[in-house]
Amino acid sequence: MKATPAEQQELLRLQSLDTRLQQLAHRLGSLPQAAPLAELAARDTSVRGTRAEAVGGLEDARTELARLESDVAIVEARIARDGDRLQHTSSMKDVAGLESELVSLKKRLSDLEDQELAVMERLESAEGVLAGIDEERASIAADTAKLEAERDAAAAGFASERDAAERDRVVVAGGVPADLLGLYEQRRTRGAGVGAAHLQHRTCQGCNMTLTGSGLESVRRATPDDVLLCPECDRILVRTDESGI
Structure with missing residues (x-):
């Protein structure tokens, strides 16, 4: 040639x-904020996974509580119905049957209410865990925004110099x-x-x-x-x- x-x-x-x-x-890719930003991104990914598990547990608790509340409402309705029937019957056989059923229903209601209380406590705990996770993510987001602002400010000078060098390169390459x-x-x-x-x-x-x-x-x-x-x-x-x- x-x-x-x-x-x-x-x-x-x-x-x-x-x-x-x-x-x-190289300097743009190795700014001092790059490593901590990568660490924050990894933390956020991990926390998002933890949050997904926490949301799943919370939804399970809400579903279980709704089921228990429905069961409680059904038992309470049966107690009210049997109590009303007991007030209006004169049959000793019916009275005995209704009283026996009411004892069973009240025991069932007590058990359901105990389960309901335990699930409500679990639900409250799950909501607290989720709130804590969201606070952590908010903190990560704030730290990330601060570091990104610092990185962008540091990179501005390099980027300006890069743009000037790229313009010069186009001119020089055009003459070859x-x-x-x-x-x-x-x-x-x-x-x-x-x-x-x-x-x-x-x-x-x-x-x-x-x-x-x-x-x-x-x-x-x-x-x-x-x-x-x-x-x-x-x-x-x-x-x-x-x-x-």
């Missing part, structure tokens, strides 16, 4: 901007021939973000290998518009007056 020395040297400007963008992305830019992007993908390296004092600044022997001679024989690759790291090797060849 051929490209003028000036076009090749533009790759160093482009690489400088890409390196800066990588650094900014398409085939050379394509090769640079290919090498940058393979080279951990570095697609072009300065050959400075016979040393590739991409991998710090110093050219000697046949490698150095090959570079010396190349014409200024030859696009060279580092024999060690395979990145585009950009020559300047500082290359020492």
Whole structure:
């Protein structure tokens, strides 16, 4: 591939901007608020699971209480009915039967009321647990909002610098021939973000290998518009007056 020395040297400007963008992305991703925010998110996920269990227990208690209240109402209605029948019958046999049934119904009512009281206590406890969980989630939400505000404030400067670097990159990339830019992007993908390296004092600044022997001679024989690759790291090797060849 051929490209003028000036076009090749533009790759160093482009690489400088890409390196800066990588650094900014890393700094944006490693702000001091990132770790505590991740911890808060994990806590909230755990608390949401606990809340779902608590809501399930609360709903079970409410369902059971409603059933007991219905049973109590039925028994009370039967007691009232039998009491009324007892007042209006003159049959000793009926009186004996009704009195026996009333004793059983009153025992059943007492048992139901005891169960009802136990479920009401369980319901009250479940409501307290749920309220405590909701308070914890509110606290997590408040802490999260505070940290997010701090993170956003810290990130604002980096984001502004990133936006400026991205605008500069568009301008610089626009001045690089398409085939050379394509090769640079290919090498940058393979080279951990570095697609072009300065050959400075016979040393590739991409991998710090110093050219000697046949490698150095090959570079010396190349014409200024030859696009060279580092024999060690395979990145585009950009020559300047500082290359020492």
